[in-house]
Amino acid sequence: MTDDNGVGATARSDSPEQLRILLSVPAHELQAMFPAETRAALDELGEVVEHDPDDLADPAAFRAALAGVQVAITAWGFPRLDAARLADAPDLRFVMHAASSLRALTSDDFWATGIPVSQAGAAMSPAVAELSLAFTMALLRRTHRTDHALRSGGDWWEARLTPRAREIRGSRIGVVGASRTGRDYLELVTALGAEVMVFDPYIPEGDPLRAVQRDLDGLLRDSEVLALHAPATEETRGMLGATELAKLRDGALVVNTARAELLDADALYAEVESGRIDAALDVFEAEPLDDRWRRLPNVLVTPHLGGATVESRRRAGRIVVEEIRRFVGGVPLRYALTRADVERMG
Incomplete structure (x- = not known):
């Protein structure tokens, strides 16, 4: 039941010049999570391309958005990473979830790939x-x-x-x-x-x-x-x-x-x-x-807003940047999760 996690994952690094990062966070949360300073730190890690999660429901749009992407920053509403989606993201090497629960995002096919995944739930x-x-x-x-x-x-x-x-x-x-x-x-x-x-x-x-x-x-x-x-x-x-x-x-x-x-x-x-x-x-x-x-x-x-504060969204953005930095540097991820963790955490 306890959902604390101290798992370190083996990070696969790509050089900042080559790294292509998909930033897919709902528009109304984007500035809250990535104010100027945090966004600048993210941009230093690679080429960042933005796509709203709702726009990626269409398979063709998803395929185009994930072209050449090694790191995907996901959040609420991002399509489930099943076999079809993963086939359309052949370069994907790391998933950084800017929200908490991973149940709607991950699938049997995703876990079979061995792609590391981390999340920013600690921010909330x-x-x-x-x-x-x-x-x-x-x-x-x-x-x-x-x-x-x-x-x-x-x-x-x-x-x-x-x-x-x-x-x-x-x-x-x-x-x-x-x-x-x-x-x-x-x-x-x-x-x-x-x-x-x-x-x-x-x-x-x-x-x-x-x-x-x-x-x-x-x-x-x-x-x-x-x-x-x-x-x-x-x-x-x-x-x-x-x-x-x-x-x-x-x-x-x-x-x-x-x-x-x-x-x-x-x-x-x-x-x-x-x-x-x-x-x-x-x-x-x-x-x-x-x-x-x-x-x-x-x-x-209250309308399911317990984790939504100014400070928590800023913390989430900083966690996202730091985890990608760890991935790039080959340092164990601080908030990495395994399939067993996700099943235990809900």
Whole structure:
């Protein structure tokens, strides 16, 4: 379940004079990831050609764009690298994914090539952890409920009768998933005095988190706040259904900035609608989200933007440049992933 990775891949170098780099990032993210200084550093590494991912859906356009390209910088919406696409990119030697999940990008055929692949997911971890912290604080302080009460025209004094706010200091927070983001979140809430517990069966021996490791049942029963930071894998999809959610104490708070697939959406909705628990969600089973979530006064919702901050996008661009620099220099890649890593990380 843990999605941290320290794998080093064998980099294949090409000289900067010969290197042709495809930069395929959605237009609305291009400047955010590659401001002038970062773009200048990228240009120093080779000849950079730009193509929006949406324009590459057509096979002929893809073939033309990948002609002579050794390094592809990919992101959301880039075509899946299956056998047909790979045949149209015969010079491809390295894939640098400027986003996080690689599941939609890679295929059996891609892994068979042995082409190294890296990703910039680490850039988003601090941003997602901060949103999770903001959600946690908002739920504890009942900000979502009082805001809804006042904005919907409710009486001032009735809004003040919302269940009494809680402080994060001393709160028992259970975290599902000792991922990069989970660890960043744990660091934040621990610094504010929360009492933490973690469920992740893959925490290695010697890891300090072993001291606060719990089984899932114990975590659910003892948590005042349940924060999800696990990847969506075959093992974790649907891990929290009606039976598991029923183990949460009355008044528990659920924070999900990870993946909607971790939860049974209908079971969560039933619990939140009943008023037994509150939730803050950045991810949904269907996006854009359906109206049922919008109507609930005890749920806080955001449109899947947990990892999208000014700083995270800049970090992603810098990671992209540094990984390509490592590839060119024959230095082990810092964020390289194997097929097993991707299956484990979701």
